[in-house]
Amino acid sequence: MRRAVVVGSGAREHALAWGLAKSADVVVTPGNAGIAAHGFTCVETPATELEADLFVIGPEQPLVEGLADRLRAQGKTVVGPGADGAHLEGSKAFMKEFLAAAGVPTAAFGTFRAESDAIAFLRSMSPPYVVKTDGLAAGKGVLVTDDFEQACADVRDKLSGSAFGSAGTTVIIEEGLDGEECSLLVLCDGTDVVALVPAQDFKRVGDGDRGANTGGMGAYAPMESMGADEVHEVMESIVAPTLRELRAREIDFRGVLYAGVMLTSDGPKLLEYNVRFGDPETEVIVPLYGAGLFELLVRVGEGTLAGASAPASGYAVTVVLAAHGYPESPRTGDVIRGLGVDGQLVEPREGVIVFHAGTTRNDDGEFATAGGRVLAVTGEASSMAEARHRAYEAASLVTFEGKVMRTDIALAVV
Numbered sequence: 001m002r003r004a005v006v007v008g009s010g011a012r013e014h015a016l017a018w019g020l021a022k023s024a025d026v027v028v029t030p031g032n033a034g035i036a037a038h039g040f041t042c043v044e045t046p047a048t049e050l051e052a053d054l055f056v057i058g059p060e061q062p063l064v065e066g067l068a069d070r071l072r073a074q075g076k077t078v079v080g081p082g083a084d085g086a087h088l089e090g091s092k093a094f095m096k097e098f099l100a101a102a103g104v105p106t107a108a109f110g111t112f113r114a115e116s117d118a119i120a121f122l123r124s125m126s127p128p129y130v131v132k133t134d135g136l137a138a139g140k141g142v143l144v145t146d147d148f149e150q151a152c153a154d155v156r157d158k159l160s161g162s163a164f165g166s167a168g169t170t171v172i173i174e175e176g177l178d179g180e181e182c183s184l185l186v187l188c189d190g191t192d193v194v195a196l197v198p199a200q201d202f203k204r205v206g207d208g209d210r211g212a213n214t215g216g217m218g219a220y221a222p223m224e225s226m227g228a229d230e231v232h233e234v235m236e237s238i239v240a241p242t243l244r245e246l247r248a249r250e251i252d253f254r255g256v257l258y259a260g261v262m263l264t265s266d267g268p269k270l271l272e273y274n275v276r277f278g279d280p281e282t283e284v285i286v287p288l289y290g291a292g293l294f295e296l297l298v299r300v301g302e303g304t305l306a307g308a309s310a311p312a313s314g315y316a317v318t319v320v321l322a323a324h325g326y327p328e329s330p331r332t333g334d335v336i337r338g339l340g341v342d343g344q345l346v347e348p349r350e351g352v353i354v355f356h357a358g359t360t361r362n363d364d365g366e367f368a369t370a371g372g373r374v375l376a377v378t379g380e381a382s383s384m385a386e387a388r389h390r391a392y393e394a395a396s397l398v399t400f401e402g403k404v405m406r407t408d409i410a411l412a413v414v
Contacts, residue, residue, distance in 0.1 A: 001025050004294060007047050007067065008058030011320075011357035011376040012279040014038070016056055016293075018353065019286040023294035027052065033367065034356020034375075037343035047071060054298050055079070057255075060136055060276055064090040068255070077301035078254065081275050085246065085253040089275040092172045093134045099270060102245035104238050106270045107174040107262075118155045121173050122148065128176035132272075133158050134169075142213050144176065179264040181271070182226050183219070183281045186239055186259060187296065189305035190252040193239055194296070197288060197312045198226035199281045200410075205327060207408045214327045215373060218409035219284040220317045220384065225263075225413075234261055234268045242273075254300055280318045283355045283376040288312040315384040317391040317410045321375040323358070324402020330372035331402060332358075338398040339367050345397055351380045351387070352394040369400055385414040 002024040006016045009028075014035045017026045021040070027050060028035050031042030047055060048070055055071050057063055057080035066083040080086075088095050093111045100106075107130070112118035122129055129151035133141035143154045158171050185196045199221035205211035226234075238259055246253045258274035258281075286293065289312055299305045323330035336359065340346045344354050355378065358371020375398060379390030388410045395405060 002054070002294070003027065003052040004054040004056065005029060005047055005050050005052040006056050006058060007062060009035075010058065010279060010371075011355035011373065012277055012282040013058040014355040014357075015283040015286045015376075015378075016058060016277065018355070019289060019293040020054075020056070020297075022291040024053070032356055032359060033361045033370075034343040034354075034359045037341065037361075037367075038356075039342070048074065053077065054294065054301060056297060058277060060086065060089050060274065063255075063275055064136065077298060079297045079300050080255040081251075081253045084249075084251045085255070086275045088273045090136060091134055092132050092272065093170055095273055096172060098245060099242075102241040104241050104270050105267065107177050109172055109174040111170060111172050112155075113159065113170050115156055115159050118159065118171055118173060119152050122151055122155070125173070125175060130174040130176050131155055131158070132172040132174065134172060144213070177262040177264055177269055177271070179262045180225060182223055182234075182261045182263060182268075183278055184226070184231065184234055184259045184261055185278060185281060185285065186235070186257045187300050187305060187310070188243065188253050188255060188257050189300050189303045190254050191243075191247075191303065192305040192308075193235070193243060193257070194305055194308055194310050195231055195235060195239075196285055196310055197222040198231060199223055199278075199284055201278065201281055202406060202409055205322070205404065205406075207406050212327050214322070216278075216280045217320045217322065217406045218318050219280045220315070220388070220410035220413065221281070221284045221288060222312070222315065224384075230263070230268070234259065237268060238270050254303065280320055280376050283378050284316045284318040285312075287316050287353065287378060287380045288314055314380055314382055315387040316378055316380045317384070317388040318376050318378045319391045319395045319405060319409050320357070320373050321377065321395060321398060321400075322373050322404040323369045323371065323400075324404065326372040326404050330369075332369050332371065333362075334369045334400040334402060335362065336367040336369065336374070336398065336400045341365075343367065345394060347397060349390060349394050349397075351390050353378050353380075354394070354398070374400070384410060388414050
């Protein structure tokens with residue numbers, strides 16, 4: 001049987017392993033306690049010392065550090081851009097310059113290293129104010145606020161290095177865009193592209209999109225307000241010029257272009273690119289693709305995506321269970337109740353899968369919290385309403401002290 005290696009240790013990697021396992025043996029490096037309990041081989045061995053027919057790199061950090069380049073130099077088939085392509089996510093300042101050169105519609109912006117210049121630019125704008133750290137910040141380096149003083153304080157914290165260290169000493173300030181937000185993950189083999197089903201992610205920690213920005217508290221797919229015509233428009237106005245600019249810069253991008261798009265009254269505008277599978281979007285999208293994921297990703301790595309299609313079926317909703325104090329100061333070590341020895345529900349439910357984001361096993365063999373986002377509970381069904389019901393019913397069966405969970409994921413679309 002063919003073999004796949006998934007690089008990473010979170011719920012995204014758990015979902016990828018689960019999807020790829022329908023067609024291949026899967027090894028995850030390093031994985032986590034829940035992935036191992038689910039029957040996947042987890043190893044500490046670096047990916048460059050493993051052999052497989054396909055390597056899928058989950059997190060952004062190893063991509064920025066050139067892991068895909070090192071694997072390709074060994075002749076491996078890899079899903080994930082080289083360091084040159086990963087710079088689109090590694091530096092938001094670079095990304096905005098790239099978008100301007102490519103002619104991609106995006107928010108007006110300024111890039112600053114000096115506090116006085118940044119605050120002067122803020123004064124020239126109308127709320128909401130959007131302040132982003134330049135470097136990698138695990139999805140938490142963005143402030144959106146109507147409060148001018150809060151925006152100024154955030155600029156000071158980032159530029160001083162107190163908020164995100166060296167990743168934050170350059171800030172990007174953008175105009176706030178109105179509209180509905182969409183996550184469109186696009187597979188790219190350097191020449192051709194295939195869009196996966198559009199999803200909607202929920203970034204704020206609290207119901208009604210209130211509270212701090214997080215790495216994502218849940219998602220649903222497909223996003224029905226993003227029909228075929230809307231997806232086509234995003235592909236033509238945003239993805240196509242991006243691909244042309246990548247080729248013009250001789251960047252052979254083989255991986256996932258994750259377009260965060262705002263559907264404004266003036267048409268779709270790109271908020272930002274990520275260069276890998278999204279989290280929690282992967283947990284909600286992968287279950288819709290059945291056994292075809294492995295072959296599709298092999299074609300991405302081999303550069304043979306031309307003519308490929310990505311048929312998906314059904315609906316899915318993912319609810320993230322986070323630790324007490326998330327995102328500012330998540331607590332670890334709380335015992336998780338409701339999971340069996342395999343890391344899945346003690347009381348199994350049809351169409352439900354539990355993906356482990358931040359879990360460990362304590363001395364008694366019990367699952368315990370080991371990160372900010374702990375579990376991603378996904379319900380899949382033939383309707384959005386049933387998928388949501390399954391996800392929330394399952395989420396209610398899993399408990400730990402201080403559990404943080406939104407109750408309104410996909411509520412507006414059922």
